[in-house]
Amino acid sequence: MNKIAIVGAGSMAEAFISGIVENDLIDKKNIWITNNSNKERLSNLHGRYGVNSTYDLNELFDGADIVVLAMKPKDAASAINQIREHLTEQMLVISVLAGVSMYAIETLAKKPLSIVRAMPNTSATVGKSATAVAVNTRVSEDQIKKTEKLFGTVGLTTFVEEEQLDAVTGLSGSGPAYIYYLIEAMENSAVEVGLEKQMAQELIVQTLIGAAEMVKKSTKTSEQLRLDVTSPGGTTEAGIKILEEKGVQEAFLACIKAATAQSKKMGDALCSQLAAEQPS
Numbered sequence: 001m002n003k004i005a006i007v008g009a010g011s012m013a014e015a016f017i018s019g020i021v022e023n024d025l026i027d028k029k030n031i032w033i034t035n036n037s038n039k040e041r042l043s044n045l046h047g048r049y050g051v052n053s054t055y056d057l058n059e060l061f062d063g064a065d066i067v068v069l070a071m072k073p074k075d076a077a078s079a080i081n082q083i084r085e086h087l088t089e090q091m092l093v094i095s096v097l098a099g100v101s102m103y104a105i106e107t108l109a110k111k112p113l114s115i116v117r118a119m120p121n122t123s124a125t126v127g128k129s130a131t132a133v134a135v136n137t138r139v140s141e142d143q144i145k146k147t148e149k150l151f152g153t154v155g156l157t158t159f160v161e162e163e164q165l166d167a168v169t170g171l172s173g174s175g176p177a178y179i180y181y182l183i184e185a186m187e188n189s190a191v192e193v194g195l196e197k198q199m200a201q202e203l204i205v206q207t208l209i210g211a212a213e214m215v216k217k218s219t220k221t222s223e224q225l226r227l228d229v230t231s232p233g234g235t236t237e238a239g240i241k242i243l244e245e246k247g248v249q250e251a252f253l254a255c256i257k258a259a260t261a262q263s264k265k266m267g268d269a270l271c272s273q274l275a276a277e278q279p280s
């Protein structure tokens with residue numbers, strides 16, 4: 001890895017910078033970043049991580065072997081249009097943009113590119129992202145190794161087909177929000193049954209970490225582990241009965257299907273727009 005050029009300086013970009021710098025993957029002087037206009041944000045990132053920033057695209061891309069696209073999907077078209085002349089077939093272009101396909105990126109760049117499309121989640125901030133990655137046929141073995149190293153600094157990486165990324169987005173991309181929602185619900189319930197919120201939060205968080213660790217380490221399925229907790233006529237049985245009556249499993253199915261469909265819809269909308277703009 002020689003130089004990384006990051007386009008977009010939001011929370012996702014910062015999670016990567018933090019992971020790369022903490023793991024000494026590359027000298028921080030070789031990490032370059034730009035954004036749309038927020039100079040204060042760039043100087044803040046420089047101050048905290050020692051990375052370089054610039055609005056000069058020649059300086060940003062000069063000698064870069066990896067480019068990370070980390071702006072919002074709505075800004076992808078204008079951002080890629082601005083940088084397209086600097087992108088080369090030799091560079092590895094890593095995109096974390098939700099719903100922006102490799103086809104869309106190449107169409108906007110107006111050239112074939114080696115593209116890695118990734119779906120991390122916000123737990124990248126604490127090095128615990130569940131990231132799924134798809135690569136196109138131009139990505140070399142060496143670039144795959146670089147990709148694994150890079151995403152390894154922010155958590156777990158798994159390789160998927162591009163078609164699976166909508167489902168991954170609906171599952172683990174949005175996933176932290178579902179878990180926060182569950183935590184919120186458990187915190188509010190704890191208060192209702194007479195517990196102090198802060199203390200309840202500690203219990204809930206440790207319960208989640210412990211249960212997740214059990215699923216990860218045990219040879220039992222999650223269903224078996226649930227049944228292990230559920231004594232006949234006991235408290236868990238009483239609680240789970242209510243979750244079943246309220247249709248919580250069905251609600252999760254509908255939730256993940258809706259998020260997957262929304263990811264596909266966002267991607268399809270951009271692809272249709274780009275196809276319509278192509279000269280016939």
Ligand SMILES: NC(=O)C1=CN([C@@H]2O[C@H](COP(=O)(O)OP(=O)(O)OC[C@H]3O[C@@H](n4cnc5c(N)ncnc54)[C@H](OP(=O)(O)O)[C@@H]3O)[C@@H](O)[C@H]2O)C=CC1
Nearest residue numbers: 008009010011012035036037038071072073075079097098
């Ligand atoms: N949040 C999440 O859970 C997840 C997000 N993602 C993806 O990560 C990406 C980044 O998200 P996030 O970090 O939350 O975004 P933020 O809104 O925090 O940051 C977006 C950044 O893009 C910059 N930007 C906008 N337009 C341009 C441009 N033309 N050229 C250069 N930079 C530009 C903005 O600059 P300025 O501030 O100057 O306007 C800002 O620094 C998104 O595409 C999202 O889909 C992926 C997985 C999970």
Ligand SMILES: O=C(O)[C@@H]1CCC=N1
Nearest residue numbers: 098121169173174175
């Ligand atoms: O809600 C969103 O669109 C983004 C994509 C994955 C997580 N957040």
